[in-house]
Amino acid sequence: MELTSTRIKELAASVGIDRIGIVGAENLPVDESRFREWLANGYQASMAWIEREPEKRADPRILFPGCRSVIVAALNYYTPHEHEPDAAKGKISRYAWGDDYHDVFREKLNALVEKMREIGPEIQSKICVDTAPFMDKAWAVRAGIGWLGKSSNVITTGLGSWIFLGAVLVDVELDYDNDVVADHCGSCTACIDTCPTGAIVEPYVVDAAKCISYATIELRDEEMPQEIAVNLEGWIYGCDICQDVCPWNRFEKPTAESRFEPRELETSVSLDRIEHLEHEDYVVRFRKSAIKRAKLSGLKRNARALSANTPRQ
Ligand code: B12
Ligand code: SF4
Structure with missing residues (x-):
């Protein structure tokens, strides 16, 4: 063959x-x-x-x-x-x-x-x-x-x-796909308008320094910049806002990959739990999880920023 x-x-x-x-x-x-x-x-x-x-x-x-x-x-x-509407918890982005x-x-x-x-x-x-x-x-x-x-x-x-x-x-030559999918965004600017930190600085361009995803995952500083901390909108790890508001995401279909189902059925984590989490428990809870990218210190910083800036009921 x-x-x-x-x-x-x-x-x-x-x-x-x-x-x-x-x-x-x-x-x-x-x-x-x-x-x-x-x-x-x-x-x-x-x-x-x-x-x-x-x-x-x-x-x-x-x-x-x-x-x-x-x-x-x-x-x-x-x-x-979906995420639970609970200010005592931090939302994890869907991909994680x-x-x-x-x-x-x-x-x-x-x-x-x-x-x-x-x-x-x-x-x-x-x-x-x-x-x-x-x-x-x-x-x-x-x-x-x-x-x-x-x-x-x-x-x-x-x-x-x-x-x-x-x-x-x-390293082999194959038959190629030549059909590029046209840009279907049209005049919609929902992602740009809804981003709470103005990170989509122009259509198609994200300034990572302003992005909640960057600040909660990649940033290694001990403290979260204040202009992001006050606009976290409940996210403790990553951010899905620009995708949640995208009209094309009405056409999503459940994945056949069961390993992407939420661990421990959690789409959010308790801020108190994270703030008091010991390293051994962190290793067990986040074993084989993308969330480890933020490190325990990053998660704790994110939890602190959320606690300090989110009114609890
Ligand atoms: C660095 C990075 C980030 C950074 C920077 C994000 C960014 N937009 O680049 C941060 C930490 C912020 C980030 C966040 C997220 N990321 Co990320 N990230 C990456 C990574 C490692 C590199 C991307 C990169 O090269 N960025 C640099 C910029 C220059 O690249 P670019 O966006 O492609 O830039 C192009 C456009 O700006 C375009 N452009 C500029 N001007 C104009 C004008 C016009 C008219 C046009 C048409 C184009 C155009 O040209 C640029 C060059 O191609 C990739 C994995 C990879 N190896 O590619 C994942 C990746 C992009 N991330 C991914 C995901 C899932 C996310 C998040 C959704 C995670 C989350 N839920 O928190 C968010 C989304 C934030 C967002 N709105 O972009 C997925 C995206 C899947 C997808 N459907 O596209 C990837 C591909 C990982 C993967 N392997 O699946 N990410
Ligand atoms: S991931 Fe969140 S903060 Fe980053 S560009 Fe999208 S809406 Fe803005």
Whole structure:
């Protein structure tokens, strides 16, 4: 049997990947200059790691010498649960309710590569799930997975924006998807208007320094900047506001991946519990969870900021 793009798409579906688009590695995302502009504006805030190796980020053929094709994958993480309206709790963003997507997605992409190797044992590949300097969103747009929404998340017509993105770089030539999905945002500005911190500084562009997601996950400072702390709107880890208000997220569908179901059925965590959490209990509660990215000290800081700025009933 020959390894064709059609076969790869069938294999991807068989390992539980929801969307696949395949493009030639030389089809570089057109907006690489925008990435440099984003850095020049300082919108990366303290995420110095994103400034490293810009040439690799811009060109997968440098990241993975021999790369001929880019297989972009999307994994639906929507589960039909909501946050509880409880000021004594901090809301966890939807993407972090279940098991860490890096592990779940990598496992699926590994399974895909193994199945591809059964057909073409000589194939060389590199998997990217946030571990490599690779521009997931730009490639997802190029591969026809969806369009870059004004919130700067990739949105699809069938699954909304509740998708993770990943990729497999391979050293073989394949048939490519040429149909790019048109920008369906139209005149809607719901994400920009609703963002409580004004982080979407212009359509498609997020200033991380103003974003609640950045402040609650990536920021390592001991204290939360006051202008964000007073606008947290109950979020202790990440923020989904710009996606919750997106009209395209009315078309979400529950994921078939049970590991994305909320752990301990929790979509929010008690602020008191976090403020008094011991390290051993933190390790158990957040084992295999993306939330570990914030570290216990970051979660406690977030809980303190919420407690100090949210009136309790
Ligand atoms: C750094 C990062 C962040 C930063 C910066 C966010 C950002 N918007 O870039 C912070 C910490 C804030 C963040 C937050 C979130 N993130 Co994040 N993040 C990343 C990461 C690691 C790199 C993204 C990056 O390169 N940013 C740099 C900027 C320059 O890239 P960009 O947005 O693609 O920039 C383009 C546009 O600005 C565009 N552009 C600029 N001007 C214009 C004008 C026009 C007209 C057009 C058309 C385009 C355009 O050109 C730029 C270059 O391509 C990716 C994973 C990866 N490896 O790609 C995940 C990723 C983007 N994040 C993801 C998620 C889920 C989130 C959150 C939803 C998590 C949460 N619930 O809290 C939030 C969403 C916040 C938001 N509104 O963006 C997913 C997004 C999935 C999707 N559907 O798109 C990714 C892809 C992770 C993954 N593997 O699935 N994230
Ligand atoms: S994640 Fe929250 S703070 Fe960041 S851009 Fe979206 S709405 Fe604004």
